[in-house]
Amino acid sequence: MTDVFGRLVGQSAAVDALRHHARQPVHAYLVLGPAGSDVHDALVTFAAALQCPAHGCGACAACRRVLEGADPDVHWAERAGLAWRVDEIREAERVARRRPLGVGYQIVVLEDVELAVAGASPSAPALLKSLEEPPTRTVFLLGASELPPGLDTVVSRCVLVRLVAPTDADIEERLRAEGVPADAARAAANAALGSLERARVLAGDPALAARLAWWRAVPDRLGGTPAVASALAREAGERLDEAMAPLERSLVESATREREEAGQFGGRATTRREFEAHARREQRRFRVDELTLGLSTMTAVYRERLARDLEASRDGDARADHRVIGTLRSIDALLEAQRRLTTTLDEGLLLHDLLFALSDF
Ligand SMILES: [Zn+2]
Known part of the structure; x- marks a missing residue:
């Protein structure tokens, strides 16, 4: 329970899948979760498990570096506007071609990939191309809250991991574990509309x-x-x-x-x-x-x-x-x-x- 996957509240099916894949990853994953399900946390957690020699102990230097956002081999692709632009996807692909500095993987994370089919010149084709035959030590981690039809081919190149919206009880339990007093945890969970992020704000x-x-x-x-x-x-x-x-x-x-x-x-x-x-x-x-x-x-x-x-x-x-x-x-x-x-x-x-x-x- 105290390993790195303990951070993912109410996601036992997704955790089982990620735990399994952390030992022998394929080259691309797409984590799909409704708003509030904390796709971001799932991506960070999985990245840590991939880099950890024990596949996600949560305590070693490799785990800690990823959780603190300090692993140079874990690259979070950046988006300036609302939609992903082709040059931003190309930059992510360029990083994906790098050899990792450490003993783990070169991990490239792209969140909100549904935004690769939005905008005047959709970048989904560029994204699809970067997923083709990446180097063996590269893993792409994609996150999305929905899958528009234009993303079908991208999805077909990934292992799809689905998150569910956490229940109020899951959120309450998580807040308690983070040190929130019982009453405040219950009130915040009940008013959080299934979002752990929102619950954390309300708890304070x-x-x-x-x-x-x-x-x-x-x-x-x-x-x-x-x-x-x-x-x-x-x-x-x-x-x-x-x-x-x-x-x-x-x-x-x-x-x-x-x-x-x-x-x-x-x-x-x-x-x-x-x-x-x-x-x-x-x-x-x-x-x-x-x-x-x-x-x-x-x-x-x-x-x-x-x-x-x-x-x-x-x-x-x-x-x-x-x-x-x-x-x-x-x-x-x-x-x-x-x-x-x-x-x-x-x-x-x-x-x-x-x-x-x-x-x-
Ligand atoms: Zn570890």
Whole structure:
């Protein structure tokens, strides 16, 4: 349990496969995992197991170097824009042709390879070419959160390892193992929407409980006037702003840590531009997740109401019948808002529309 694979929470099938392959690797792997499943951690872990003489003990110098991002034979390919560019893939291929400096493998890691089929000139053909007959001591580790059809041929050249979204219990257990107190671990896991990364941020957020209580209270506060709905939409925006503070702290901390490690090990630190692009992506994802959590918290309140009114209605309460219809409409409006959330960039408009739909003026 204490070997390097202990880091991968709730991924026993993937861990079995990776453990097996660490002993006798083929030349390319593709780790596929839904958002929150920590593809990045799986790639780091597997890279460590490949370099470790004991196939992933988690404690030796080889393991530690990889986990700290300090193994010169483990190369993380870098992407400047949203899509992978052909020249970036070629650079990764150039590194892949190098002989490893150490006794292990030359490992080239490319994350988000689904972005090799995006953009004006997709780089998937270049990626496919670099996977053809790499040197014997080279291993490609690719990561993706989805597999668009344009990636079929790339996938066919890799061993595919699938991650699953971890359960709340898995996440709670992991946080406990990292030293988070029991109550905070449970609350963070329940609000993490299956993402260990998000759970880690929430575990350090003392305002989480107050924020959830705010979302839970919204249905009772609605139903007055348009002014009330407007005020609630504004307050919701403020709650979302508050939720971002711990994430921003953790982004700055990890950038600082990375800079220190790069200095210490003579590696290459992230540039300011890379950090800002990364931070923007993380912030956007975190904010969408936070709003999803708020909407699902409200939905739970309406579902509780529905259960109560259905029971009252069975007991012959005619007013409860009427309320059931209103509550079902509210749940529909919330589900519609959650669907819109994946495509809209205008969170303010979404909240405004939703809260007006939920108000029965
Ligand atoms: Zn080791």
